[in-house]
Amino acid sequence: MPDISSLFVTRLYRAALADFGPAIDGAELETSCRVIADDDDAGHAWCEENAYPGYTSYASLTDLPWRFPIFADLVKVLDQHVMAFAKDLEFDLGEGKLVLEDLWINVLPEGGSHGSHIHPHSVISGTTYVAMPEGTSALKLEDPRHAMMMNAPARLKTAREEMRNFIYVAPKVGDVLLWESWLRHEVPMNMAEEERISVSFNYKWVD
Secondary structure (H helix, E strand, O other): OOOOOOOOOOOEEEEEHHHOOOOOOHHHHHHHHHHHHHHOHHHHHHHHHOOOOOEEOOOOOOOHHHHOHHHHHHHHHHHHHHHHHHHHHOOOOOOOEEEEEEEEEEEEOOOOOEEEEOOOOOOEEEEEEEEOOOOOOOEEEEOOOHHHOOOOOOOOOOOOHHHOOEEEEOOOOOEEEEEEOOOOEEEOOOOOOOOEEEEEEEEEEEO
16 A cells, blocks of 8 residues: 655644633724724725725734733733744744734725735734624635646545645634745635624744
């Protein structure tokens, strides 16, 4: 019998935000996201100029943990999740550590989407989910080998998960997902009438 093994595995971390403390009040976090989105004129202007559907604070508010205590608490929780994921990835950080680089709010209305992209210059990226109405879009992850498959035939519809070209992950409110920042991903169109709200972030390696 042949010996077939899997090589160069892509890891995806999924956990409840509440698995680590301090506790985050989900209702307060959602309210904070909505209030910030309502008041961030610079953010809305950037979204309009860049044809971004919905709202993101990515280009306008770079100090959310300093401005709002609940985001400072959120970072304390995310730090612990990122440490757990880094351990699973068996990173040799030496004398360095992974630290938060960016943290931003995303609000996607009905019909909004976020095209396929990666997060250059970061090590670990992720999202925690604040409002996920029924029928809203999952996170779509792309096999990093996709560009090198050239003339490979399509996969069977019944292919094992690790053999598929795309994986769709449907997170719940309070979930946190982490992946290595080179992993291409997107948010397909939000088909729900309500807004899809999340908080995304990047971690970098510093000596």
